[in-house]
Amino acid sequence: MTTADPSPTTGGAGAWRLGLLLVAGVLVLIDMYLIFGYAPTERSMGIVQRLFYFHVPVILTSFLSFALAAVGSVLYLVRRNRAWDRLAYASAEVGVVFFTSAIITGAVWAKPVWNTWWVWDANGTLTFVLWLIFIGYLMVRAYAPDAERGRRWSAVTAIIGAATVPFVYMAADWWGGLHPERVTGPGAQGSLEREMLLTLLFSFVTFIVLFAALIAERYALRSDEDAIEELRLAAA
Amino acid sequence: MRETLRAALTIYAKDVRLELRTRETLFSVLAFALVVAFIFTFAFEPSPQLIASIGPGIVWVAYIFTAVLGMNRTFLLEHERGTLDGLRLAPVPREALYLGKLLSVVTLLVTVEALMLPAFLVLYDLSLFNVWFIAIAVAATVGIAAVGTLFSAIAVHTRAREVLLPILFLPVALPLLIGAVTGSREALDGEGWSGMGGWLQLIVAFDIVFLVLSSLVFEYVLEE
Secondary structure (H helix, E strand, C coil): CCCCCCCCCCCHHHHHHHHHHHHHHHHHHHHHHHHHHHCCCECCCEHHHHHHHHHHHHHHHHHHHHHHHHHHHHHHHHHCCHHHHHHHHHHHHHHHHHHHHHHHHHHHHHHHHHCCCCCCCHHHHHHHHHHHHHHHHHHHHHHCCCHHHHHHHHHHHHHHHHHHHHHHHHHHHHHHCCCCCCCCCHHHCCCCCHHHHHHHHHHHHHHHHHHHHHHHHHHHHHHHHHHHHHHHHHHC | CHHHHHHHHHHHHHHHHHHHHHCHHHHHHHHHHHHHHHHHHHHHCCCHHHHHHHHHHHHHHHHHHHHHHHHHHHHHHHHHCCHHHHHHHCCCCHHHHHHHHHHHHHHHHHHHHHHHHHHHHHHHCCCCCCHHHHHHHHHHHHHHHHHHHHHHHHHCCCCCHHHHHHHHHHHHHHHHHHHHHHHHHHHHCCCCHHHHHHHHHHHHHHHHHHHHHHHHHHHHHHCC
């Protein structure tokens, strides 16, 4: 064990990631208790309102993942440092999972409360569009003729996707203006109970830590892949 | 700047001359647009009241699907003949390549859209000869081409080109589709500027943002 391991994920960095993952696991357990045991049941929506503590943090983390992917993509194209591409790629992969969860929890919550699975308001439309753009991002990488072009083209996809955000939001908002306003749901809620607010804040922290842990995992995996590719090129 | 423009116009003139001699792309794309419009007749059994509400939607779904096919086709032919590689070697700014291809795509799409106007009149009794509709259609087509040209250049080099272009292009173009459909409906209802002005502004803003952004990132797409 005297020679330095070329892999960047073993040793100190690996232990650090494992620690983050463990912290995320513990936080998730505590969060489950808070959501199902501590927070009071909401009066008008009932038990289904507990989805709120998943849905809201997950959707905000999804948007965060898109922002990270866009920033990583811009920096990759400008600086040509693979680290930025790894960050963008990891964000897209974890982002797809978070967007999917946000869409599913949103639909399951909307059905009993609004009596419809989906509302094409600005937020719903934007969520769906960004989810599709992330899928496109991953497809471009998968189908590109070589890894180098995959990295560049997916970066372009993320940048163009980010630029469309304000337009999708505005267009859907104006378009949705033709439909009746919704009267219940998160937008129409009054002030939250103390216990509810606490649970929500804890949920935010939990999902951000979980997100960070997953990004760190994927990032490390990509680092290993890049290292292997370099070794293979050097050997050839 | 002038050099870029001249190079772009040269590429554009090449595309137009090629198309005028072969008429390959225009007629195949136009035939596709007709088939889409014709299929909708049987999908909806349209009555005059129904057409008043879904007419603009039919028109724009036909236009946007045709655009996807047309852009795929244009770049596929270039790819197969090695024209894109030739263009890449040309000592001209990358923006000139983008601009030239963009002009070709806009010309193709606007021509098909114009030739489809009588078809919509006959099939649906839907008269689109309206100044505001035409303004919306041209503005939206520029936006479609601005995003589509960039994504076609990516998709054509991948293994899944027919699938990849719509998957990349349609979500980004959603604001255009919403604006074009709603704006067209307002225009056809005789609302004029007060009804569709906001939508036209949104579409033009989209055009400007994506023309600038796409021409900036186009070099990263072409780079070998």
